[in-house]
Amino acid sequence: MRLTDASVAIRPRNAWEAIDLGVLLARRHRGLLMTSWAAISLPIFALLSLLLWERPSWALLLFWLLKPAFERLPLYILSRALFGEVPSLGGSLRAWPRLLRPQLLASLTWRCFSPTRSFELPVQQLEGLTGEAHRQRLAVLGRRNSGSATWLTVIGMHLELALWLGLVGLLYLLLPQGVSLEWDWEQLIFAEQHDGLWLEHLSNLLYALVLVFWEPIYVACGFSLYLNRRTQLEAWDIELAFRRLRQRLTGAAYALLLGAALLLAQPAPPAWAEAPVDPQGPLAERLLQQPLTSKAAHDAIQQLLDQPPFENRKTVTRWRFGADAGDEAAADQGDAALVRWLEWLLELFNGGYLVQALEILLWATLVSLLVLLIWRYRDWLQTFAGRLGLPQRRPTTAPSVLFGLEVSPESLPEDVAGSVERLWDEHPREALGLLYRALLSRLLHDLRLPLKASHTEGEVLALVAGLAQDELHRFSRTLTTCWQDLAYGHRRPPAEMKTELCAAWRRLFPAELPA
Amino acid sequence: MLATARPLDTRFRVETPEGIDLLLRPAGLVPRALAFAIDLAIRGLALLALFFLLGALGQFGLGLGAILLFLINWWYMVLFEVLNQGRTPGKQWLGLRVIHDDGTPVGWAASLTRNLLRFVDLLPFAYALGILSCLSHPAFKRLGDIAAGTLVVYRDSATERPALPETEPLPPPFPLSQGEQRALLGFAERREQLSAPRRAELAAILAEPLAVAPEQAEERINRIARGLLGPT
Incomplete structure (x- = not known):
């Protein structure tokens, strides 16, 4: 055995x-x-x-x-x-x-x-x-x-x-x-x-x-x-x-000699230290049992590293100043320019110009924001300004001309009724026109009717009816009918109308009578 | 022809991508059959206890019992293997565990596969196919193991620190490979198990390379082993 x-x-x-x-x-x-x-x-x-x-x-x-x-x-x-x-x-x-x-x-x-x-x-x-x-x-x-x-x-x-x-x-x-x-x-x-x-x-x-x-x-x-x-x-x-060890040590003559010599001397350094490639070291080939050995893997990795995703070689073309001599110099100059620009920027900061500009910009932004806010809520402000105690603005300004007729009080004579009576016989058109103008002016300024230049005579009548003053309404209706007949129909009003209208006028607006 | 073949060994070498050899020791039919018998007994006892317990509950107990029967039959092995490091109680008793072929802990998929295919191993009757497969496979796999890529191995137990004789340490007089160092240490460690004549006989083999008389070889080897162990 x-x-x-x-x-x-x-x-x-x-x-x-x-x-x-x-x-x-x-x-x-x-x-x-x-x-x-x-x-x-x-x-x-x-x-x-x-x-x-x-x-x-x-x-x-x-x-x-x-x-x-x-x-x-x-x-x-x-x-x-x-x-x-x-x-x-x-x-x-x-x-x-x-x-x-x-x-x-x-x-x-x-x-x-x-x-x-x-x-x-x-x-x-x-x-x-x-x-x-x-x-x-x-x-x-x-x-x-x-x-x-x-x-x-x-x-x-x-x-x-x-x-x-x-x-x-x-x-x-x-x-x-x-x-x-x-x-x-x-x-x-x-x-x-x-x-x-x-x-x-x-x-x-x-x-x-x-x-x-x-x-x-x-x-x-x-x-x-x-x-x-x-x-x-x-x-x-x-x-x-033990038998294998003995065979290894005594099998070769040099081993025997060495062994005998080394027994008297120090223990030998480990044998594997002298080997050109350390069999246990990282450079030694490993994974020999597997389909992918360490050497094959290393080669494949090197090959991959030489290929595009890792080794990016590309040609770049761009414009440069003619003064640039070479790539190196250009690169240096580019760097220098950058440094100068940075210094200038720093100076700006230190000098305070930039700070001032920024301050103005910020204030301007704030003001414009406020304006924008007010503009945005202008309707709201209009609605609630009264409650807030703001002065009420006059809603409308009275027009000075209606149907091509001057209605401002300044254009009227002091004694309207007297002027009408004087003009009635020779110039009935002017007389009725004056009376009608005077009525409109009174409606506008004394009774504050919101008349607009676009209103017609009929609409003015309707507004007057809304005032609920029977006499004024009757007078206005009579006057308007007479005026329309004369102005558009060229029919003279009956003569008895002269006294009736003037009397009614004096009754309605007695304040204008001379004291 | 056979002399040149690799010596038969029960160890299974798995080389990791890092180039480290993991030594796995696949477990054969006898310990596995015993582990299975233990698990079978545990399951049988559990079912018996359930039978008596649930019998008192009538119709409801019958339904519950059916569910538990299913769970115990199909999930006993899987749950223990996945959640208890590849060990069912029987395997734990016999020092076995289930792992993947590459030495990693067994997962749900592999464990389910190997335990569902248990019913192929059962064919045609009484695990005949499983027995034949287990005895014929070099890593003792049954059909479920082959399909799932799993391996039943012996667990490594913690090694005790061996006692070496108290002698004056001596550096080895010649370079020693790892295996040779192990043999020298093993000789010193296992001296209690060996008879005195056998120790002398073994030591005498190395008397000539050590350049000592055969009678002193044993002492010399013990001293070298002590030197290899280093200060303790």
Whole structure:
């Protein structure tokens, strides 16, 4: 046995991991293990079934009891394969009878029922121990990991059952519908008495097939548990590392010489300090296991950095002063101009011109805002100015001319009635015109009627009616009719109207009578 | 041919984008089956207790029981895995946890996928497909794990500070790689578990490179290990 040839990574593991390693070991050699198991177990199963055709349960029991005998073959294959000498199928089958000889009876009887059977098998078969030595060895090895070996067996039993049920279920699912309809569960259970023997043998065969898959794994798990225990007890991993170290140090002559020299001197500086590229350093190539290695990534990044989004080369054309000699000078001058402008700005601030201008601007803004505010609410102010105590503005200015007639009081003579009486006979138009003008003037200035230049004679009459002065209204109506007749109809008013109108006038406006 | 193949190991190496190797230890069928059995027992007990509790409530209890049955059946694993760092009570008991393939904590999507596909693993009966898949996959995945990209691993337990023999420290006389330093330290740490003849046998391997007599090799290795450990 040479540990350096081991095909598994040797290190102390916990018990569950050791079992997992067994699964991996069986997986690697699965073809050989399963075919060899099938090659020895299936013919014996067939023989047993034929011999005990009438009693299928007995055949199954006998086959089950023979399991430890079959288990020796996978263990043999695994123990050879562990150190790289995988036997051929023929070689392992030929070796099997020889493996069967020692302690077959014990294996097939009382040791068959041990819950840690898989763990004990290597002690018996590979170490060849018997009797007291076997017992003591098991006591030492079994101090640890035996609990896991028991669980392995328990799980294994359930697993055999689960796989067997799975196979039965699969077969049942694959049955054509017509066949399955004929079956009856009662008939299935009590088929023994009738013609259902082949059915039982079929289920036995399924069990044998399950064992072809599972038993090599079970043996491998027990074997790896055993290996793990020995690795713990005998520090196989340390032995392996020490042997490699010794080989490294004594293998080459210069190392030997150096070692001898250095033993007397100081400890050597770490070897990797002299390497041209530190294998652990940032410059070393890393991520070698991945699709994108560190070198490829570095190259791709460099390539990207040379491309447009990162490397912006562009041509800029613009106007410049002719005096500028070159780019450098122009840039300098530009800077100088900026500095000067800033200085000028600072001076402005210090001199106070800018401050004054700003002040004016602010005041102007305030005033215009106020004006705007007043303009905006001018209607409101008009409505409520009276309440606020502001002087009421005269709403309208009296027009001085109505219907082309002068109505201002200044244009009228002192004695209107006398003037009318004098003019009536020669100039009746002027006389009536004067009287009418005088009436309008009185209406405007004494009675404050809001007459406008656009009013007609009729409208003036209506306004007068609104004053509710019967005499004035009657007089105005008579005068207006006479005036309209004369002015537009050229009909002279009757002569008796002269005295009537003048008398009415004097009655209505006596204040103008000379005192 | 097989001698040149990489030695079999149960460790699963995940290289992160930063170039750091994470060592994951996928868990195989036996501990997982035991964890499942524990979870199954817990669920069974919970349902039994609910049955008696809700039986007293009559029709309403029946409806409530149906809802709780659904929750316990379909969400027990998912809720525990996502909210309890990938550990159901059974997995916690056996030191297992569920993670993504890249070592990150398992999320809702992955956990739901792997637990809904449990019903594929159940086919055709009694988890037969799941067992076959688990025993055949190099990382012991069942079909739900393959679909969800998850991994059941052993949790790393806190390591205890090992006791080294009290001797005078000695610097190593030759440059040592990390693995070799570990082996020397391991020899000193595990001396309690090894028999005296075995210790002497192991130490004698290094007697020649250390340029000492085989009898003194063990003492010398312990001193070097002490030196490697540094002041404590």
